Amino acid sequence: MLDDTSGIKSPSKRLLIKVTRDTLPLVKDKYPFLYLERGRLEIDDASVKWIDSDANVIRLPIATLNCLLLGPGTSVTHEAVKVIAAANCSVCWVGEDSLLFYAHGQTPTSDTRNLREQMKLSADPKKSLEVARRMFSMRFPSADLKGKSLKEMMGMEGYRIRNLYEQKGLEYGVGWKGRNYIPGKFEMGDMTNQVLTACNAALYGILCSAIHSMGFSPHMGFVHSGSPLPFVYDLADLYKENLCIDLAFSLTLSMAGQYNKHMVSAAFRQRVIAANLLGKVAQDIESILEIKNASRDCQ
Known part of the structure; x- marks a missing residue:
């Protein structure tokens, strides 16, 4: 860089x-x-x-x-x-x-232990819901999620994110009209939305590489479905608040109306390093899926 x-x-x-x-x-x-x-x-x-x-x-x-x-x-x-x-x-x-x-x-002789465990959890509705509940509990540590459906928890998350956008807008003095992203038309979004889109894409890249390297599949999720990389999106939601959302609002005024990809890239890297994301992902997957030594089983 x-x-x-x-x-x-x-x-x-x-x-x-x-x-x-x-x-x-x-x-x-x-x-x-x-x-x-x-x-x-x-x-x-x-x-x-x-x-x-x-x-x-x-x-x-x-x-x-x-x-x-x-x-x-x-x-x-x-x-x-x-x-x-x-x-x-x-x-x-x-x-x-x-x-x-x-x-x-993918190598023809690769170890599939982690992938098999992920498939078992994803295919069982009750176990899949428990995995989703553990993901949501990381964002709502004080909430009682027992008995709540996936739809109810997703509603809680949607409400939290909308409030988070508004709070960050007030905190950094940035006007916010809502999340706006049109595939293939990056420049159509306002400055905050452009930074959000770029940081989200970078986060997805890191997580996709990490998931593959640990022997899991990015295509089997527990919260998201009907998208190309549901497990990537599941995990990304755990880290977006600091790595993407807060960063987008903090950089909006700094760039003074002129999107600077080098500034965004450098700032994103600094946050990823400070958060020890690569080390945290392995630990979080192990905790969420309750697979002992998930980060090492695929060695």
């Missing part, structure tokens, strides 16, 4: 640090994913090596990884994919710092 003021790369502002020999996971450790950008994956003596843009060569411990996240400027050879698949390591193609999710390559 380029620093907005100097044009120089600022590693401290990056969501995912540069891969070096010192930052590689040890063989004794189990690591959910590794993010790579601007380089090439090749094979050398039956092992996968990463050649970065500075011609540094790093051998990757593929057998200890759940997933490789390939960012901008990456290429991979056919032989490398074969070895990666044989090591049961999946591959995701993502945007810079995994802020956008494009595609996922």
Whole structure:
């Protein structure tokens, strides 16, 4: 990510640090994913090596990884994919710092324990409702949700979000006329809506990559349905208040009517890092689904 003021790369502002020999996971450790950008994956003596843009060569411990996240400027050879698949390591193609999710390559021998548990919970109406109730309880910690239907809890959430938008508008002195997003017409929204849309998309990208790397499916949700990525949207609602909504209102006046994608991206990254989102997602999924060691079972 380029620093907005100097044009120089600022590693401290990056969501995912540069891969070096010192930052590689040890063989004794189990690591959910590794993010790579601007380089090439090749094979050398039956092992996968990463050649970065500075011609540094790093051998990757593929057998200890759940997933490789390939960012901008990456290429991979056919032989490398074969070895990666044989090591049961999946591959995701993502945007810079995994802020956008494009595609996922599933290995034929990948572990499906977490996916099976997710399917069982999603297919059982009673268990699915309990999972949804645990999600809502994270947003309504003092409310008694026992016996409430999904429709009732969604109504509570809709009311909370509408009030939250109004509160943030008053707090930051920003006029708010409601959420307005037209697919494919980003520029049609007002400044706050544009920032909201951009931050939501970035959050979805991070969550989609995390869900895949843990061996779950983004397509089986418990609150949302009838959408492409319901489980992603389920989880996103847990983090939007601080990462997206508050940020959108706080940046609206700062940009003075001129949308600045670099400012939005940098501010969003800072909040994601401060919230330790990548670590929190694994813990929250484990708690919500009540799957012990969900973040490690798929290793």
